[in-house]
Amino acid sequence: MKRALIVAPSWIGDTIMAQPLFARLHAKYPGLQLDALAPRWVAPVLHRMAEIGEVIDSPFGHGQLSLKARWRLARQLAEGGYDAVYVLPNSLKSALTPFLAGIPQRIGFIGESRYGLINVRHRLDKAALPLMVERFAQLAEAPGAALPKPIAYPKIRSTAADQQKTLDELDLERPARIVAFCPGAEYGPAKRWPAAHFAALARKLAADGYAIWLFGSAKDHAVAEEISQLAPGLCHNLCGTTSLAQAVDLLALTDLVVCNDSGLMHVAAALDRPLVTLYGSSSPGFTPPLSDQADILSLNLDCSPCFKRECPLGHFDCLNKLSPEQVLAASLKRIAA
Known part of the structure; x- marks a missing residue:
């Protein structure tokens, strides 16, 4: 195989967890040209993977069929001369364009x-x-073949020049010392540690000389602003002011990242930053932070994980009762490790 295409997931964290697959394909096929078809909001992390050549824009939103546009994109892909395509999402739509492009080998899970x-x-x-990273890596093997283990952790790059x-x-x-908070979670409130808890943690870490930088999308700006107001003068709210590529570079500079179960959690893990992750309604059983420098905090209540966007019981105890003191203790231990 000389040329292959990846149909990338539509989520940042999922795309990062596919990187070990890309590394395995290069090991299996020396000299492989490996390109990716990806939504523009995911493309920046693919650009930070050494295994990926060209990133082709997939202009379709979630659930969007757009048959005429898919046909035009298929004609573009057909000119790439790809021997194979690895379709990572399990949807019919994600497999349609490679089929229309006539790519000979179209590899993926039945779905x-x-x-x-x-x-x-x-x-x-x-x-x-059981892990998403394993399922992606399995696609490098023949159907039915055993998956060779262990699987290397995902890695993305940020150079000193990128950071400057x-x-x-x-x-x-x-700053001399930086702690990053990632207070958002695209999935919903049941995955977000309370703003007041983040603010209490900010006050304690700032007293130890750490600058606090808040990361996230424009959607996270309001909750980050609430944290900033509860910890006056201690936080720099960067939510919505950086591109994803810039967020990658700034996270690479940090001494610690404290975050909810989110895409930025996987970014921090792939950058090998010391990491404390906070789990409420979700579970680390499928998509944990893949790093030797990551600690997972969860109260493991009887009602969690419920995998709901909003707390079905109305109390959010799984995160509300995860105290700033508990997270501070884990943070200081991880920094010192």
Whole structure:
């Protein structure tokens, strides 16, 4: 195989967890040209993977069919001369464009009745492959073959030059010591540690000489502003003011990252930053932070994980009762490790 295409997931964290697959494909096929078809909001992390060549824009939103546009994109992909495509999402729509492009080998898990679209078909054994990173890596093997383990942790790159460029672009001075908070979670409130708890943690860490930088999308700006107001003068709210690529570079500078179960959690893990992750309604059983420097905090209440966006019981105890003191103790231990 000389040229292959990845149809990337639509989530940042999922895309990062696919990186070990890309590394395995390069090991299996020396000299491979590996490109990716990805939504523009995911593309920045693919650009930070050494294994990926060109990143082709996938202009479709969640659930958008757009048959004419998919046909035009398929004609573009057909010109790439790809020998194979690895379709990571399990939807029918994600497999349609590679099929229309006539790519000979179309590799993926069976899903959404796409038997005719995928012709190298893997059947998912959830018990054998409990982690998402394992399921992606399985696609490098022949269907039915055992997955070689262990799987390397995902890695993305941020060079000193990248970091300085981002500091200059944002007119930021680099503090001596930095703790990053990622207070958002795209999935919903049941995955977000309370703003008041983040603020209490900020006050304690700032007293120890740490600058506090808050990261997230524009959607997270309001909750980050609430944290800033509860810890006056101690936090720099960067939510919505950085691109994803800039956030990668700034996170690479930090001494510690404290975050909810989110895409930025996986970014921090792939940058090998010391990391404390806070779990409420979700579980680390499928998509944990993949790093030797990550600690997972969860109260493991009887009602969690419920996997709901909002607390069905109305109390959010799984996160409300995870105290700032508990997170501070884990943070200081991780920094000192």
